[in-house]
Amino acid sequence: MDLNYTPEEQAFQLEVRAFLQASYPADIQEKVAKGIALKKADYVTWQRILNDKGWLVPGWPKEHGGTGWTPVQKYIFEEECATANCLRLVPFGLVMLASVLLKFGTEQQRQQYFPDMLQSNVWWAQGYSEPNAGSDLASLQMRADNKGEHYLVNGTKTWTTHGHYADMIFVLVRTSQEDRKQKGISFLLIDMKANGVSVEPIITVDGMHAVNQVFFDDVKVPVENLVGEEGEGWSIAKYLLQHERTNIAQVPRSKKQIQRLKALASNEQCNGKPLLEDSSFRRKIAEIEVELMALEMTNLRVLSKLSAGEPPGVASSLLKVKGTEVQQAITALLMEAVAYYGFPYKKDVMLDGWQDEPIGPEEAVFLAPHYFDWRKTSIYGGSNEIQKNIMAKAVLGL
Amino acid sequence: MNLELSEEMIMLQDMLSKFLNKQYSFEQRQTLSRNGIGYSEDNWQQFADMGLLGVPFDEQYGGFGFGQMGLVVVMEAIGKGLIVEPYLASVVLAGQLIQQAGSEAQKHAILEPLIAGEFKLSFAYVERQSRYNLADVACQAEKQGAQFCINGNKSVVFNSETADKIIVSVRTSGETISQSGISLLLVDKDAAGLSTRHYETVDGLRASELSFNNVMVAEDALVGALGNAYEAIQTVIDSATAAVCAEGIGVIAQLREKTVEYLKTRKQFGQALSDFQVLQHRCVDMFMHEEQMRSLAYLAAIKVSDGEAVESRQSVSAAKVYLGDARTIVAEQAAQLHGGIGVTDELDVVHYVKRLTMLNSLFGDRDFHMQRFCEA
Numbered sequence: 001m002d003l004n005y006t007p008e009e010q011a012f013q014l015e016v017r018a019f020l021q022a023s024y025p026a027d028i029q030e031k032v033a034k035g036i037a038l039k040k041a042d043y044v045t046w047q048r049i050l051n052d053k054g055w056l057v058p059g060w061p062k063e064h065g066g067t068g069w070t071p072v073q074k075y076i077f078e079e080e081c082a083t084a085n086c087l088r089l090v091p092f093g094l095v096m097l098a099s100v101l102l103k104f105g106t107e108q109q110r111q112q113y114f115p116d117m118l119q120s121n122v123w124w125a126q127g128y129s130e131p132n133a134g135s136d137l138a139s140l141q142m143r144a145d146n147k148g149e150h151y152l153v154n155g156t157k158t159w160t161t162h163g164h165y166a167d168m169i170f171v172l173v174r175t176s177q178e179d180r181k182q183k184g185i186s187f188l189l190i191d192m193k194a195n196g197v198s199v200e201p202i203i204t205v206d207g208m209h210a211v212n213q214v215f216f217d218d219v220k221v222p223v224e225n226l227v228g229e230e231g232e233g234w235s236i237a238k239y240l241l242q243h244e245r246t247n248i249a250q251v252p253r254s255k256k257q258i259q260r261l262k263a264l265a266s267n268e269q270c271n272g273k274p275l276l277e278d279s280s281f282r283r284k285i286a287e288i289e290v291e292l293m294a295l296e297m298t299n300l301r302v303l304s305k306l307s308a309g310e311p312p313g314v315a316s317s318l319l320k321v322k323g324t325e326v327q328q329a330i331t332a333l334l335m336e337a338v339a340y341y342g343f344p345y346k347k348d349v350m351l352d353g354w355q356d357e358p359i360g361p362e363e364a365v366f367l368a369p370h371y372f373d374w375r376k377t378s379i380y381g382g383s384n385e386i387q388k389n390i391m392a393k394a395v396l397g398l
Numbered sequence: 399m400n401l402e403l404s405e406e407m408i409m410l411q412d413m414l415s416k417f418l419n420k421q422y423s424f425e426q427r428q429t430l431s432r433n434g435i436g437y438s439e440d441n442w443q444q445f446a447d448m449g450l451l452g453v454p455f456d457e458q459y460g461g462f463g464f465g466q467m468g469l470v471v472v473m474e475a476i477g478k479g480l481i482v483e484p485y486l487a488s489v490v491l492a493g494q495l496i497q498q499a500g501s502e503a504q505k506h507a508i509l510e511p512l513i514a515g516e517f518k519l520s521f522a523y524v525e526r527q528s529r530y531n532l533a534d535v536a537c538q539a540e541k542q543g544a545q546f547c548i549n550g551n552k553s554v555v556f557n558s559e560t561a562d563k564i565i566v567s568v569r570t571s572g573e574t575i576s577q578s579g580i581s582l583l584l585v586d587k588d589a590a591g592l593s594t595r596h597y598e599t600v601d602g603l604r605a606s607e608l609s610f611n612n613v614m615v616a617e618d619a620l621v622g623a624l625g626n627a628y629e630a631i632q633t634v635i636d637s638a639t640a641a642v643c644a645e646g647i648g649v650i651a652q653l654r655e656k657t658v659e660y661l662k663t664r665k666q667f668g669q670a671l672s673d674f675q676v677l678q679h680r681c682v683d684m685f686m687h688e689e690q691m692r693s694l695a696y697l698a699a700i701k702v703s704d705g706e707a708v709e710s711r712q713s714v715s716a717a718k719v720y721l722g723d724a725r726t727i728v729a730e731q732a733a734q735l736h737g738g739i740g741v742t743d744e745l746d747v748v749h750y751v752k753r754l755t756m757l758n759s760l761f762g763d764r765d766f767h768m769q770r771f772c773e774a
């Protein structure tokens with residue numbers, strides 16, 4: 001065993017660092033560092049810079065624009081991005097749909113969708129969940145009836161992140177009623193501007209608008225927008241679950257957040273001394289650091305297996321549960337660090353930053369909303385209960 | 399020994415439930431919270447008519463003399479209805495401070511209109527650097543002839559926007575972190591040199607930043623003895639801490655009830671979510687926490703009423719530690735068990751979750767009270 005990066009990996013790390021320093025826009029970095037809400041334009045700007053460099057889609061095969069990096073290089077890239085406060089790329093098109101099209105799509109579909117995806121001309125959303133199909137995704141009801149030239153789509157999708165930004169959405173729909181609910185599901189690409197598509201905002205606990213309910217009322221979708229075979233949707237969804245999960249543990253980001261927590265706690269006062277010197281507060285940070293240390297090593301072990309060509313398998317469930325627990329614990333401590341300054345709620349500041357003198361520490365106003373918002377991470381992407389069910393069944397044979 | 403609520407308390411409880419059922423739906427609460435002054439003056443007047451504003455005050459000042467146990471009953475209802483009216487700020491904190499430290503003349507002059515709903519107070523005690531330490535007071539007041547001149551800042555002062563007067567803890571002598579040398583001054587909300595910044599809070603209430611720039615108040619604005627206010631402040635904050643633990647019971651009970659109800663109605667995998675044992679156990683954990691919280695809140699109320707310093711401090715801190723634990727055991731689980739809608743603004747549960755969470759940051763968080771328990 002050897003934890004150290006090889007000389008080549010070290011050189012790569014320096015290359016990434018230099019690139020981020022030179023090319024990552026300062027205004028976006030400031031927003032991410034402070035927690036100010038990001039706009040679509042911020043994502044587009046950074047994605048285009050990365051694309052120009054050829055680093056937008058490290059997960060893709062080289063012939064389609066991927067980087068050809070090893071798993072360790074990908075990890076280094078992620079780590080450097082987190083350290084530099086890079087925004088987290090929206091995975092729906094660039095990671096999720098792309099891996100589906102690579103595996104199940106036709107060459108024509110890849111030709112049609114990849115260039116606009118890489119240039120950030122077309123924005124994708126993920127339409128899986130429905131009001132009555134959350135954890136039990138296979139019970140989804142949205143229908144697509146094959147009318148020869150087109151499908152006629154009716155139903156609704158909900159929790160659609162960035163649905164209000166999206167030009168296109170990939171959805172799971174029911175194309176036939178079968179004996180098992182997992183059968184008869186298909187994977188379809190729908191133009192958000194098509195007649196009959198409407199979007200309703202859902203405001204979340206932090207007062208922000210990122211998720212939506214999307215309604216489909218007699219929407220005509222050309223048959224060539226089917227991905228894979230009719231009825232193959234569930235296999236595609238399962239495939240995605242194993243492949244969308246490379247950075248699921250978010251270790252680099254949590255390390256960065258711990259640094260931020262320590263910086264904050266060293267500026268806050270407790271009985272005339274920095275809060276960071278308060279032994280019980282320091283100990284609570286340490287509790288999280290211990291978890292994070294274990295998580296990082298587990299993540300690296302999974303990575304090492306990946307490098308040797310083994311699939312991550314159910315390790316992604318473990319990484320998801322532990323990763324979100326650590327992230328959520330950090331958001332709680334950040335909020336605790338500012339004591340009474342967690343109370344003020346300023347939506348305008350969350351959107352645009354302070355235009356006048358901050359109330360208390362500059363970042364305080366973001367911390368309670370962030371804590372509440374981050375509860376979502378143990379709910380979406382397969383809830384933590386569902387991940388434990390998966391591990392119980394698949395690992396322990398229960 | 400008798401650990402049942404008295405008949406009077408049960409009547410108070412019934413009256414409050416009727417009020418909540420009749421005119422305090424979640425939708426009504428949200429409308430109040432998000433508009434204008436953040437609550438209803440009509441409701442406040444009704445509180446006065448129902449006698450709620452006189453609950454903790456002695457009969458000689460027009461109160462009911464129900465003491466801390468009365469506050470438990472009112473505050474539990476406040477938690478249950480997520481009430482946004484400034485009861486904690488005006489009655490529990492500032493009103494009790496007058497009762498605790500004020501002169502006879504001040505008590506008569508202030509408590510009577512306060513109880514009648516004609517006059518409101520708020521209490522400014524937090525500062526940028528103070529965290530939860532009540533002795534960490536940097537805001538200064540200097541005696542100049544027959545007046546005090548105040549300079550400094552106060553933070554996160556609840557409901558000062560609608561208060562007629564604000565009680566401010568100030569340093570009249572001694573080092574910044576010292577229990578002696580702290581005084582209380584009554585400041586007019588429109589006093590010259592007082593600038594304010596009002597805002598909503600995460601949990602749907604209102605608070606302000608106050609900045610004092612040579613604010614002059616008359617000698618008779620002093621509440622209690624000069625430089626000797628610390629003990630009164632501590633006593634009242636302890637009473638308020640015990641009171642918010644009672645508020646916590648109301649919030650926890652609602653979260654437990656609403657979560658159980660939701661799990662029974664929400665179906666996934668062809669069955670009610672309540673069929674999953676792992677989720678049942680989470681609800682049972684909430685229920686056990688609710689019962690234990692109720693026990694500690696009652697105990698704290700009894701000890702605060704008895705007035706024995708060490709036991710009172712210890713039981714108040716024990717209850718507050720438990721309230722802090724409710725964040726993970728009750729609030730986080732309630733959100734989690736609701737799935738996606740557990741993080742939406744529309745759902746009532748989310749606002750109970752917010753209040754329960756923010757209660758940890760009021761009057762000392764779990765760490766602060768665990769430490770105080772150790773030292774008591």
Ligand SMILES: Cc1cc2nc3c(=O)[nH]c(=O)nc-3n(C[C@H](O)[C@H](O)[C@H](O)COP(=O)(O)OP(=O)(O)OC[C@H]3O[C@@H](n4cnc5c(N)ncnc54)[C@H](O)[C@@H]3O)c2cc1C
Binds near residue numbers: 126134676734741
């Ligand atoms: C902020 C946010 C963004 C999202 N973005 C998207 C998106 O872009 N696209 C999309 O398609 N979806 C999205 N989702 C939806 C997300 O995937 C679902 O919320 C998630 O699958 C849970 O479904 P649900 O909300 O219906 O909860 P439910 O499935 O109703 O679950 C409620 C609770 O019951 C538990 N539970 C359910 N089944 C079991 C079981 N068998 N055993 C034990 N416990 C169980 C769950 O863990 C949860 O705690 C998003 C959700 C959120 C909150």
